[in-house]
């Protein structure tokens with residue numbers, strides 16, 4: 001496995017794999033890899049012939065005053081994981097090469113980025129779609145793998161790829177969790193011992209919602225209030241939003257006629273945790 005930092009070197013490595021008719025898989029990450037990332041890389045390795053994992057803490061998706069400087073950076077450990085899982089290249093570009101001058105060209109998906117996390121993280125998705133468009137152009141993969149944990153990101157990237165005709169298939173991968181249900185995240189490192197004990201309530205509230213729906217409950221207001229009650233048991237948890245939206249369009253819903261994404265964001269100390277489930281209505 002090679003670690004490549006420069007865009008032109010990455011391009012030539014990928015083009016020689018492509019001329020050997022290899023199917024190219026791409027897993028974009030910000031590093032601090034955990035088993036959630038590992039599952040994406042494993043799937044890419046299973047389904048593709050040549051796999052690139054990018055590790056880039058993208059400055060344009062961090063709002064002012066957020067954790068860009070303190071975001072965990074663990075390149076050596078990350079590269080070991082990528083090698084063990086069978087990736088061919090770790091692409092770790094420098095911010096100075098990704099953004100050499102003032103950026104005047106942005107890629108933005110409208111409407112779908114206004115709600116959920118987009119309502120609280122101004123400019124975040126504009127940074128995400130722009131860096132993904134840049135990385136897709138640099139890597140030129142056949143398939144890119146994204147986690148369902150970041151459900152809004154996945155839906156937005158799928159829309160961008162479809163609207164702008166990127167010749168690329170986007171694959172959504174299941175959320176990997178700790179044994180107590182907490183969705184794995186690089187930001188879980190910020191949790192203190194006491195905060196960590198309360199973190200599983202986030203997924204527990206989603207499971208409660210799923211259970212109540214399976215029992216025939218479909219009143220979104222009631223479901224939200226039951227979830228809030230459960231989250232309230234963690235006095236350190238500060239819910240930011242609980243939303244029920246159409247899983248494909250991200251439009252708010254008040255019932256269960258199509259697949260419904262139930263999405264949560266909570267603060268626990270300085271960690272912002274997000275999680276979600278998709279509920280498919282019984283036919």
Ligand code: AMP
Pocket residue numbers: 028029030031035036037039040145146147148149150173174175176177183184185186
């Ligand atoms: P990040 O490094 O946090 O930007 O995440 C890189 C990719 O890994 C994104 O597509 C995430 O959705 C995905 N990912 C992060 N955490 C998990 C998880 N617990 N399970 C599955 N995928 C994940």
